[in-house]
Amino acid sequence: MQFESFSDFIAMGGYGFFVWLSYGSCAAILAGILISSLNDGKKLKKEVKAQMLREERIKKAKEEAKV
């Protein structure tokens, strides 16, 4: 461990603002792209499911109309 205390660690020898700014923005960008990519996939699957249900309903309605 290079630092004596936790407040020393946060201070980064006076460069705390710049170090934490870069690590913070880096973490935010990494988390952001990961979450949005995962969400895109979930949304797509939901869309396909909705489309399948829709087609089933149309099919059913057509059959009922025939009878």
Add this chain to the structure above:
Amino acid sequence: MWKWLHPYAKADRAYQLCNTLLPYFAVITVVCLVVGWVWGLAFAPADYQQKDSYRIIFIHVPSAILSMGAYSSMAIAAIVALVWQLRNAELAVIAIAPVGAAMTAIALITGAAWGKPMWGAWWVWDARLTSELILLFLYLGVLSLYHAFEDKKAAGKAACILAIVGVINLPIIHFSVEWWNTLHQGATITKFDTSAIDPSMLWPLFINIAGFAGFVGVITLIRLKNEILQREKHRPWVRSLVSRG
């Protein structure tokens, strides 16, 4: 000899391959990033000149390397897509571009946060910085070109051509610190004779590079899966996949 590769040109096989690879990439990424960040922030010794501000190197250098590495992979995928007309390769181009842009943005932001205390300026129109900024615009250009076309066949072709033309920027970025008199320092670890960095700092740097590379892999796999689903959403295999869970 290369026949075993052929089935992966099929969308559902490629999708399965992504699923198989994802957990490995995820584990490598999480382990390397946690170890790399803790080591770089708390355990690596302070620099004799830049003190603790140099700790930005552990994310700045990996993201910069990966911004160029991701671009190379994207360009290779673009060549494959254009020459062999493989649609999966085209989808790979579009899957890599966003995470490549993210790497470039991280390199630029962390560079600015490092430049301010060391150079006294957030930004200078230095050859290295400017060419890296152009790389960001190339990524965004590839993406917006793809999304500008309604016809996805034309869109893919246009995006691939731009991706290949943009490769000219890679050697410019790499050699910018030699060709021009830049404020940005020269190569540190890619010098082939002797590395200009001590092992106590080089190891956490390597681990972070592996972690960032893993992250690029994870995002590419997730987005490639999404792109395949998007293109194939009317196909029976996607429907059975969705209804299964």
